[in-house]
Amino acid sequence: xxxxxxxxxxxxxxxxxxYDVQLPEGxxxxxxxxxxxxxxxxFVVFPYLKHTKKNPEESGEELGNFLKxxxxxxxxxxxxxxxxxxxxxxxxxxxxxxxxxxxTDAFQFPSTGRKVMVEYSSPNTNKxxxxxxxxxxxxxxxxxxxxxxxGHDVVKANLVNDRGIHICKxxxxxxxxxxxxxxxxxxIKGDHLVGNYxxxxxxxxxxxxxxxxxxxxxxxxxxxxxxxxxxxxKMLLQWELGDPEVVGLWKTMNQWVYEGFDSTYKRMGVxxxxxxxxxxxxxxxxxxxxxxxxxxxxxxxxxGSVWADLSDEGLDxxxxxxxxxxxxxxxxxxxxxxxxxxxxxxxxxxYVVGNEQDYHFxxxxxxxxxxxxxxxxxxxxxxxxxxxxxxxxxxSREGTVVDADDxxxxxxxxxxxxxxxxxxxxxxxxxEAEALYETLALGALKYFLLKVDPKKRMLFNPEESIEFQGxxxxxxxxxxxxxxxxxRKARQIELDYQHPSIFKNIKQLEGVERNLIVLLMDYxxxxxxxxxxxxxxVIAQYLFDLAKEYxxxxxxxxxxSEANDLxxxxxxxxxxxxxxxxxxxxxxxxxxxxxxx
Numbered sequence: 001x002x003x004x005x006x007x008x009x010x011x012x013x014x015x016x017x018x019y020d021v022q023l024p025e026g027x028x029x030x031x032x033x034x035x036x037x038x039x040x041x042x043f044v045v046f047p048y049l050k051h052t053k054k055n056p057e058e059s060g061e062e063l064g065n066f067l068k069x070x071x072x073x074x075x076x077x078x079x080x081x082x083x084x085x086x087x088x089x090x091x092x093x094x095x096x097x098x099x100x101x102x103x104t105d106a107f108q109f110p111s112t113g114r115k116v117m118v119e120y121s122s123p124n125t126n127k128x129x130x131x132x133x134x135x136x137x138x139x140x141x142x143x144x145x146x147x148x149x150x151g152h153d154v155v156k157a158n159l160v161n162d163r164g165i166h167i168c169k170x171x172x173x174x175x176x177x178x179x180x181x182x183x184x185x186x187x188i189k190g191d192h193l194v195g196n197y198x199x200x201x202x203x204x205x206x207x208x209x210x211x212x213x214x215x216x217x218x219x220x221x222x223x224x225x226x227x228x229x230x231x232x233x234k235m236l237l238q239w240e241l242g243d244p245e246v247v248g249l250w251k252t253m254n255q256w257v258y259e260g261f262d263s264t265y266k267r268m269g270v271x272x273x274x275x276x277x278x279x280x281x282x283x284x285x286x287x288x289x290x291x292x293x294x295x296x297x298x299x300x301x302x303x304g305s306v307w308a309d310l311s312d313e314g315l316d317x318x319x320x321x322x323x324x325x326x327x328x329x330x331x332x333x334x335x336x337x338x339x340x341x342x343x344x345x346x347x348x349x350x351y352v353v354g355n356e357q358d359y360h361f362x363x364x365x366x367x368x369x370x371x372x373x374x375x376x377x378x379x380x381x382x383x384x385x386x387x388x389x390x391x392x393x394x395x396s397r398e399g400t401v402v403d404a405d406d407x408x409x410x411x412x413x414x415x416x417x418x419x420x421x422x423x424x425x426x427x428x429x430x431x432e433a434e435a436l437y438e439t440l441a442l443g444a445l446k447y448f449l450l451k452v453d454p455k456k457r458m459l460f461n462p463e464e465s466i467e468f469q470g471x472x473x474x475x476x477x478x479x480x481x482x483x484x485x486x487x488r489k490a491r492q493i494e495l496d497y498q499h500p501s502i503f504k505n506i507k508q509l510e511g512v513e514r515n516l517i518v519l520l521m522d523y524x525x526x527x528x529x530x531x532x533x534x535x536x537x538v539i540a541q542y543l544f545d546l547a548k549e550y551x552x553x554x555x556x557x558x559x560x561s562e563a564n565d566l567x568x569x570x571x572x573x574x575x576x577x578x579x580x581x582x583x584x585x586x587x588x589x590x591x592x593x594x595x596x597x
Contacts, residue, residue, distance in 0.1 A: 003073060004030055004041065007086065011043060014066040021051040030086075038078055039085030040518055046082040056082030090509045093517045098503035100520060101577060107584040109151035109527070117340055118144045119157040120352035121265075121272070125257040126170040126198045128191035129264050129404040131460065132354065135387050135449045138590060140352040141270040142450055142536040143382065145588045150531035155344050159276040159336065162254055168235040170194050171249055172228060173201035183256050189405065191260030194253050204228055264404055269442065269590050274343070276336065282327065284335020288371060289321045297370045313366050320367070333364050334371075341375045348378035350534060355383040355455070382534050385457030387449065407462070411441035414466050415474075422468065424478075424597045436594055440466070440474050443591045447473030450589050451540035471544045473591060476582060479547040481597035483579035486559060490572045493560075497572035506570050512553040516574060519546050523581055527588075536589055543585045550578050 008028040015021045033039035045052075045059045052059040060079030067074045067086060075089035100106050120140020123129055129137070144154045161167075174181075174197045183190040205228045212222035223229065238246040265271065289306050292298035298306050298320055306321035320331050340349060351361060361381035368376040389402060416437040419425055425433045448465035452458045468474045490497050509517070523542070530538035559575070562568040586593050 003088065003092070006071065006073070007041060007043075007067065010067055010070050011063060013070070014063050015048070015051060018062055018066060019051050019053075023051075033085045037080060037083075037085050038076075039087050041086045041088075043084040043086065044082060045079075045084055049082075060084040090507070090514065093509060093514055093521075094503050094506055096521050097517045097574070097577065101503065101573065102500075107523070107527075107581075108149055109524075111153070112151040113153075114151075114347045115153045115155065115344060116147050116348040116350065117155045117157050117274075117344060117346045118147065118350045118352065119159055119340075120144075121158045121270070122161060122353065123158075123261060124161045124166060125194070125254045126166050127195035128189070128257075128260060131387050131389065131402045131404065131407055134268070134404050134407070134445065135384060135458075136352055136354070137265075137268055137270045138446050138449050139382065139384055139454055139536060141590050142446075142539075142588060143350065143352070143534055145590065146527065146530045146536060146539065149527055149588060152348075152531075155274055155346065156272045157274040157276060157340070158272040159278065159281070161278050163239065163250075163279040163282060165232055165236055166198070167250070167254075168232040168239065169201040169205075169228075170198040171246075171253060172231045172235055173197035173204070174249070174253065176204070176228075183259070189260045189263065190256030190258075191264070192403065192405070194257050194260075195403075201228060201232075267408060267442075268404070269592075276339070278332070281336045281339065282332050284339060285327055285331035285333070286321065286325075286335070288334050288338065289327075289331060292320070292367075292371055295371070297367070308363075308367050308370070310363065310366055315363060315366065318363050318367070330360065330364055330367070333360075334367060337364070337368060337373070337375070337379070341373070346375060346378070348380065349375065350380045350382050352382045352384070355385055357381070358383050380534065382454060384454040388457070388459050390459065390461060408441065408445065411445050411462060411466065412437050414462060415441040415444065418466050418468070418474075419597075424468075436597065439592045439594055440477060443473035443477050443586075443593075445473075446589055446591050447476070447540060450536045451544070453537050454535060476543050476547045476586065477591070477593050478597055479550055480579050480582045480586070480593040481595065482554070483550070483575045483582075484595045486572060486575050487579070489560065490569075495569055495572060497569045497576065499569065502566065502570050502573050505566055510557060512549070512556050513571070513574065516546075516549050516553050516578065519549050520577055520581055523585070530588075539585050539588050543582060543589075546578065546581060546585075550575070 007030060011028050012023050012025075015023050028043070030041040030043055033042045043063065045056050045063065049056065049059060052062070054062070057079055060077075060082065064077035064079060064084050064086070068077060073088050073092040074086055075092075076087040078085050078087075118140050120143075121129075121133065121137050123133060140156070144156045148154045174194075177200055178197065181193070183193050186193060188196070205226055208226040208228055209219070209222045212225060213219050217225065235246055239250060289298060292308070293300065293306065298308050300306050301323075303323040304325075305319060305323040308318045308320055310316065310318060318330060319328055320334075321327060337349070340346060353361065358381070361379075361383075365376065365379045365381070368379065416433075419433075419437060419440060425436060428436065444465040448460060449458070451471060464470075465472055466474060468478050519542075526538055526542040530536060553574075557571065559568060559571045562571065583593050
């Protein structure tokens with residue numbers, strides 16, 4: 001039985017035995033003891049004084065003595081005002097860490113039988129991936145791995161926005177200014193090349209609008225009448241009608257972009273099980289509109305447009321089909337939700353999309369519930385805040401976006417500079433050093449973007465993220481490399497740190513050893529919390545706390561200069577468990593850990 005459950009049950013028994021009070025099942029809660037006090041778990045006595053009819057200190061003493069007498073795992077307790085701090089025996093902790101050491105499935109929960117789809121990335125094919133996409137991709141990938149570790153069957157999906165007016169803008173600009181340029185002829189990565197034409201369109205379009213306004217035209221009208229915009233609108237219509245020339249150009253330019261995306265995804269270390277394309281799904285959902293009209297979920301206005309009235313849900317009316325019979329985004333998303341369920345029979349569907357779409361998903365989920373879709377109760381929007389750089393917000397069409405490729409390259413350069421300055425590549429071959437810079441750069445980038453609660457807007461500071469001290473990826477990676485060096489030395493001197501009797505024969509723990517074990521035993525709960533809350537930041541913070549505690553252990557206790565053979569072997573064994581846990585946790589964040597530095 002889980003020790004916390006044992007303690008809670010025994011506290012419930014204490015109230016029955018000492019005060020003749022039957023507490024409701026599950027009403028007792030424990031919290032971690034604050035660092036400045038001795039203990040592992042704390043029971044707050046104040047809310048129960050009405051039952052004990054005694055002051056906080058007396059109540060705490062009586063409950064503490066009851067626990068100590070009833071549970072062999074409880075070695076001691078102390079009462080600070082109304083807080084009962086409970087200490088567990090070294091024997092208990094050694095038993096726990098021995099179990100962890102013998103458990104090969106410690107980092108993977110058994111199958112739940114639930115299937116979860118996580119949709120992330122969702123790029124547009126008119127520009128390369130940028131800093132905002134990095135947070136999206138890292139969140140989606142990490143959440144997928146966390147849900148897998150929680151025992152769920154996970155499908156990683158990517159819905160590519162490969163059609164629409166924004167795609168036509170790049171195509172028109174290419175027709176106007178491209179002169180047959182290709183990624184091969186220009187030496188420019190395909191997604192970057194197409195992105196350049198999107199920026200060109202915007203610049204030329206703004207110039208046309210200004211010329212029309214200067215001639216006296218109203219600005220809003222000028223934006224519609226500008227020749228380039230007229231061409232883009234015409235091209236969109238031609239695409240929808242299947243014009244061979246337009247469709248041919250669309251396929252060619254999209255293929256350039258996909259090759260560029262694939263290269264970036266590979267370097268980022270993210271992947272997908274299912275690709276959906278808006279060009280295949282944009283007509284979906286219209287049959288659901290008809291169904292909704294028949295069920296009274298939607299209503300038709302005089303002009304023929306169809307709406308959902310969500311006023312009973314605290315929202316307003318939402319358009320689901322235009323008067324001319326064309327769909328809107330919400331219609332497509334309704335149809336795509338149905339398609340996902342048909343394809344995979346999913347129990348849960350998580351949409352990793354920025355918080356500017358909060359309202360959209362609120363509407364979508366409420367409509368699907370009204371339509372009584374079987375999957376509607378399992379929909380979740382993982383809404384995340386935007387990422388800013390110290391230089392400010394980014395805009396794609398103006399060409400001021402920080403491209404993902406450029407940022408990763410910059411991070412690798414920064415990692416190289418920092419690592420060389422600190423002399424952490426002694427004895428490395430050139431290829432080993434280059435691999436280390438890449439590992440540290442991506443570790444820094446991913447960790448910095450994942451350690452923040454997804455809902456919060458954040459400022460990404462490349463220089464800060466690569467530091468080897470503080471709450472950073474490289475700090476945790478360096479801690480892992482330090483432990484691996486200890487393991488190598490232990491093997492070199494033939495220290496038997498893997499002997500099964502090590503944990504049985506240790507009689508007493510030092511405070512920092514105990515703290516480390518307590519943290520190690522907390523991993524399963526952190527994994528569960530991260531899965532339940534859809535929050536990789538829970539794992540990131542846990543790994544930082546573990547690395548920090550290990551470094552305190554390393555600073556305060558000697559390992560190889562320890563005189564006692566058993567203690568020396570135990571400390572190496574404990575170190576090995578920390579390195580395994582760091583490696584498993586970092587893998588959930590999509591981060592590699594180096595064997596040496």
